[in-house]
Amino acid sequence: MRGVVLHAPGDIRVEQREDPAIVEPTDAIIHVTASCVCGSDLWSYRGIEAVSGPTPMGHEYVGVVEEIGAEVENIKVGDFVVGSFYATDNTCEICRAGYQSSCVRSVLMGEMGTQAERARVPLADGTLVATPSEPTPAQVRGLLAVSDVLGTGWFAAVAAEAGPGKTVAVVGDGAVGLLGVLAAKQLGAERIIAMSRHADRQKLAWGLGATDIVTERGDEGVAKIKELTGGLGAHSVIEAVGTQESMTQAIHSTRPGGHVGYVGVSHDVALNGLELFLSAVHLHGGPAPVRRFLPQLIDLIMSGEIDPGVVFDLTLPLEQAADGYRAMDERRATKVLLVP
Amino acid sequence: MRGVVLHAPGDIRVEQREDPAIVEPTDAIIHVTASCVCGSDLWSYRGIEAVSGPTPMGHEYVGVVEEIGAEVENIKVGDFVVGSFYATDNTCEICRAGYQSSCVRSVLMGEMGTQAERARVPLADGTLVATPSEPTPAQVRGLLAVSDVLGTGWFAAVAAEAGPGKTVAVVGDGAVGLLGVLAAKQLGAERIIAMSRHADRQKLAWGLGATDIVTERGDEGVAKIKELTGGLGAHSVIEAVGTQESMTQAIHSTRPGGHVGYVGVSHDVALNGLELFLSAVHLHGGPAPVRRFLPQLIDLIMSGEIDPGVVFDLTLPLEQAADGYRAMDERRATKVLLVP
Numbered sequence: 115m116r117g118v119v120l121h122a123p124g125d126i127r128v129e130q131r132e133d134p135a136i137v138e139p140t141d142a143i144i145h146v147t148a149s150c151v152c153g154s155d156l157w158s159y160r161g162i163e164a165v166s167g168p169t170p171m172g173h174e175y176v177g178v179v180e181e182i183g184a185e186v187e188n189i190k191v192g193d194f195v196v197g198s199f200y201a202t203d204n205t206c207e208i209c210r211a212g213y214q215s216s217c218v219r220s221v222l223m224g225e226m227g228t229q230a231e232r233a234r235v236p237l238a239d240g241t242l243v244a245t246p247s248e249p250t251p252a253q254v255r256g257l258l259a260v261s262d263v264l265g266t267g268w269f270a271a272v273a274a275e276a277g278p279g280k281t282v283a284v285v286g287d288g289a290v291g292l293l294g295v296l297a298a299k300q301l302g303a304e305r306i307i308a309m310s311r312h313a314d315r316q317k318l319a320w321g322l323g324a325t326d327i328v329t330e331r332g333d334e335g336v337a338k339i340k341e342l343t344g345g346l347g348a349h350s351v352i353e354a355v356g357t358q359e360s361m362t363q364a365i366h367s368t369r370p371g372g373h374v375g376y377v378g379v380s381h382d383v384a385l386n387g388l389e390l391f392l393s394a395v396h397l398h399g400g401p402a403p404v405r406r407f408l409p410q411l412i413d414l415i416m417s418g419e420i421d422p423g424v425v426f427d428l429t430l431p432l433e434q435a436a437d438g439y440r441a442m443d444e445r446r447a448t449k450v451l452l453v454p
Numbered sequence: 455m456r457g458v459v460l461h462a463p464g465d466i467r468v469e470q471r472e473d474p475a476i477v478e479p480t481d482a483i484i485h486v487t488a489s490c491v492c493g494s495d496l497w498s499y500r501g502i503e504a505v506s507g508p509t510p511m512g513h514e515y516v517g518v519v520e521e522i523g524a525e526v527e528n529i530k531v532g533d534f535v536v537g538s539f540y541a542t543d544n545t546c547e548i549c550r551a552g553y554q555s556s557c558v559r560s561v562l563m564g565e566m567g568t569q570a571e572r573a574r575v576p577l578a579d580g581t582l583v584a585t586p587s588e589p590t591p592a593q594v595r596g597l598l599a600v601s602d603v604l605g606t607g608w609f610a611a612v613a614a615e616a617g618p619g620k621t622v623a624v625v626g627d628g629a630v631g632l633l634g635v636l637a638a639k640q641l642g643a644e645r646i647i648a649m650s651r652h653a654d655r656q657k658l659a660w661g662l663g664a665t666d667i668v669t670e671r672g673d674e675g676v677a678k679i680k681e682l683t684g685g686l687g688a689h690s691v692i693e694a695v696g697t698q699e700s701m702t703q704a705i706h707s708t709r710p711g712g713h714v715g716y717v718g719v720s721h722d723v724a725l726n727g728l729e730l731f732l733s734a735v736h737l738h739g740g741p742a743p744v745r746r747f748l749p750q751l752i753d754l755i756m757s758g759e760i761d762p763g764v765v766f767d768l769t770l771p772l773e774q775a776a777d778g779y780r781a782m783d784e785r786r787a788t789k790v791l792l793v794p
Contacts, residue, residue, distance in 0.1 A: 207686060208710050216710030216734050218685070345558070346547060361727060370548050370556030370740070380727030387701060387723025391716070391740050394556050400710070400734035 116454065117230030118171045118435040123161030126436040131170060134226070134234035139185040142238035144177035144195060148258045149229045150426065151438050151450040153288050154379055159439055162381065170227025171435075172452075173199040174262040176254060177233070179242075186238045193244040196257045196412060197235055198265055198404035199223045204240030214240075214405035229435060231454040243408040245416060255423030255451065256415040259293065263449065264411060264422040265404030266377045267293030267354065271301055272407075273375030273398040274350035278302040283328075283339050285364045286354030287315040289425040289449040290377060292322055294352040296422055299323030300414070303350070307342060309335055309363075315448065318424060332359060339367040347372060353399070356380050370394035377402055426451040456794065457570030458511045458775040463501030466776040471510060474566070474574035479525040482578035484517035484535060488598045489569045490766065491778050491790040493628050494719055499779050502721065510567025511775075512792075513539040514602040516594060517573070519582075526578045533584040536597050536752060537575055538605055538744035539563045544580030554580075554745035569775060571794040583748040585756060595763030596755040598791065599633065604751060604762040605744030606717045607633030607694065611641055612747075613715030613738040614690035618642040623668075623679050625704045626694030627655040629765040629789040630717060632662055634692040636762055639663030640754070643690070647682060649675055649703075655788060658764060672699060679707040687712060693739070696720050710734035717742055766791040 117131035134143055149172050157163040179193045189195060202209055202217035209217045221236045235241055249257055256264075267290045276282045276298040284294050287310035298306045299322065307326040308319035316327050328338045339348055347369035353360055356378025364374050365385075376399030390397070414420045428447040430438045431454075438450035457471035474483055489512050497503040519533045529535060542549055542557035549557045561576045575581055589597055596604075607630045616622045616638040624634045627650035638646045639662065647666040648659035656667050668678045679688055687709035693700055696718025704714050705725075716739030730737070754760045768787035770778045778790035 207684070211711050213711035213734055344547070356727075356731075358727075371551050371553035371743075376731070380731045383727025385725040385727060385730070387696075387698075387720030387725060390725070390737075391696075391720045394553055394740035394743075396736065396738040397730075398736040400731050403711075403734075 115231040116432060117227055118432070120158060120165055120169045120171050123159060126159065126439045128433050128435050131230060134232050136181060136183045137234065138236060139183040140237050140239065141183045142179050142186055142189055142235045142242065143181040144175070144233055144235055145180050146175050146177040146228060146231060146233055146454050148176055148254055149452045149454065150174050150258055151442050151452065152262060153290065156443055157381070159443060170230065172227050172229030173222070173224040174258060175228035175233055176257045176261060180232070182238060188239045189242050189244060194248055195242040195244050196261055196408060197223065197242045198261055198408065200401065201236040201241040202405055203237050204405060209240070212406045213403050215401040215403040229432065229452055241405065243412055245412055247416070249416065252421070252423060253415055255426055256421055257412065258451065259422035259425060260408065260411045260415060262404065263289040263425060264293045264296070265407055266290045266402040268297040268407050268411065269402035269404065270294050270352040270354060270375040270377040270399065271297035273373065274352050275373040276301045276303045276350045279304050280349040281305040281307065281343055282350040282352065283307040283309065283348040283367050284352045284354065285309050285360050285367070286378060287312060287319065288354060291352065291354035292318050292425055293422050294354055295319050295324050296322040296420060298352070300420065307339060307348065321424065332363060335363055336366040343369070349373070350375070354378050356383070358383050361385065365390065365393050365395055368393065368395045372396070373398070375399055425449045429453065455571040456772060457567055458772070460498060460505055460509045460511050463499060466499065466779045468773050468775050471567070471570060474572050476521060476523045477574065478576060479523040480577050480579065481523045482519050482526055482529055482575045482582065483521040484515070484573055484575055485520050486515050486517040486568060486571060486573055486794050488516055488594055489792045489794065490514050490598055491782050491792065492602060493630065496783055497721070499783060510570065512567050512569030513562070513564040514598060515568035515573055516597045516601060520572070522578060528579045529582050529584060534588055535582040535584050536601055536748060537563065537582045538601055538748065540741065541576040541581040542745055543577050544745060549580070552746045553743050555741040555743040569772065569792055581745065583752055585752055587756070589756065592761070592763060593755055595766055595791065596761055597752065599762035599765060600748065600751045600755060602744065603629040603765060603789065604633045604636070605747055606630045606742040608637040608747050608751065609742035609744065610634050610692040610694060610715040610717040610739065611637035613713065614692050615713040616641045616643045616690045619644055620689040621645040621647065621683055622690040622692065623647040623649065623688040623707050624692045624694065625649050625700050625707070626718060627652060627659065628694060631692065631694035632658050632765055633762050634694055635659050635664050636662040636760060638692070640760065647679060647688065661764065672703060675703055676706040683709070689713070690715070694718050696723070698723050701725065705730065705733050705735055708733065708735045712736070713738070715739055765789045769793065
């Protein structure tokens with residue numbers, strides 16, 4: 115089969131990879147209908163995260179089940195399914211508490227490289243959720259967003275306790291931050307402040323539910339949030355970048371007793387203990403347990419209530435994956451969808 | 455009046471201080487019935503926190519109201535009152551959300567120096583809570599604990615979401631950690647693991663509700679907590695020390711999705727962002743909003759349901775405050791009560 119492989123920083127190739135096969139009786143093999151490039155894929159593409167040798171890429175996917183292992187019970191051949199970036203049993207104590215991304219048997223889907231024609235999905239019963247019917251092409255795009263960026267933005271909004279009566283600020287205007295705006299709106303937030311300096315992303319943010327846009331960053335951005343919230347700071351802040359500056363901005367933008375939901379993968383971030391102590395905020399985040407939200411989010415997509423697929427502003431055939439990576443790297447695209 | 459003054463690291467003196475007077479119409483003057491030495495007083499006593507010139511000490515207090523300002527309405531002369539280490543209006547939006555320690559008008563009671571015969575209490579209506587009747591000497595000790603160490607341990611337990619069905623681990627066996635054990639028990643925790651290497655404090659911990667004692671620290675302590683919790687870690691961890699080691703131990707002892715409640719004042723602590731991200735814990739803490747819990751805790755003391763006064767293992771006349779500081783510094787005492 116054809117699949118995307120990173121050979122070195124900046125060197126993305128689409129090449130022949132071995133077809134996946136059932137390894138464990140709990141596995142499924144899916145035909146990938148759509149995959150995409152993640153902001154986190156850029157860490158290795160940019161050489162910030164080292165890779166050892168040619169590395170299959172991709173961990174976001176929707177597709178049709180082609181084959182199942184002997185012990186798979188809930189998922190059938192022919193099902194249209196949505197998964198997320200961790201394969202999880204969904205039965206252990208951690209999964210049952212809603213933290214499937216930390217499942218005691220979790221497997222990173224990145225190891226499978228879902229930017230490909232086919233993919234092996236371990237722990238299929240716990241990982242995949244079938245849609246109630248065949249999705250339309252527009253719904254496929256929405257479901258693919260659910261697989262990672264919406265699931266992650268949604269978790270961030272839940273972790274930040276976005277809800278009725280709350281003012282929510284969103285740090286980061288990538289796909290996750292933008293869908294954090296959508297999530298905050300769905301969760302009933304009263305006011306949603308998107309922090310963005312890019313006109314195209316501001317436009318998306320307005321469309322997804324933002325009530326205010328703040329273009330300032332760092333201390334100036336914090337001052338602006340305070341100004342908009344009677345000097346107190348936002349009740350809820352979504353952090354969707356993962357840098358020292360963005361984490362600091364998020365914590366400082368939150369009122370005492372408020373909640374920071376952070377989902378940017380932290381790179382070289384060190385939080386000052388005393389500063390955090392004195393801020394009196396709640397801090398929660400990590401790898402989003404997307405599986406917790408899959409049934410609910412699939413319903414919202416299939417019923418037409420939300421359309422997170424709008425974050426895909428470039429769609430390419432899988433063979434042109436290198437162009438997609440370049441476009442994301444150069445910020446010419448927010449999120450690139452790949453069609454095998 | 456007589457009061458405790460720190461002149462330099464290790465140099466505690468009891469000397470004549472000017473009697474406090476009403477400054478703002480919202481002030482009250484109290485006669486201090488009992489005060490005590492806080493673990494946080496040791497930071498400046500040990501020279502870790504600098505002081506500029508002679509500094510009145512103390513921020514824990516219970517006493518009888520002697521005088522009130524013209525605008526004080528809820529507190530009367532003659533009331534026996536309990537306050538905490540922040541004076542707060544208890545009416546601003548932050549206070550109403552339960553974060554009185556971050557009140558927009560907050561004043562640090564440490565500035566008043568409550569290790570003295572009298573003290574000025576700003577914002578008396580929002581800060582002080584009167585007891586329903588004259589407390590007994592044993593109740594006075596309990597109420598003094600409420601003023602800071604129990605209020606703080608209680609907040610830590612609430613922040614850690616201790617409750618029915620939960621396993622709670624407590625890092626730190628000082629007065630706050632020990633009363634965190636008491637709080638966890640009152641909140642209905644199923645299992646309470648106290649981490650302590652000191653026989654006298656272990657004994658107190660058992661008496662306050664600990665179900666297990668772990669003597670190991672650092673990585674070994676974490677391994678022991680994992681061993682006791684099916685490899686997963688505790689649901690709730692109370693951190694009551696404030697060092698890099700104790701924060702790391704607390705975070706690593708918590709299961710994914712679990713809650714760390716931290717109240718140790720962080721000194722030179724830097725939290726690794728990626729480690730925190732991957733831990734997937736909830737982190738909440740800071741200066742405890744003791745005022746939120748005062749009415750409830752006063753009830754528990756006055757009805758005889760709890761006796762946090764047991765943490766005071768050395769009682770001295772105010773004049774011997776220097777001996778009290780030495781005993782705490784040398785760990786000969788857990789908590790020293792001073793009687794003016």
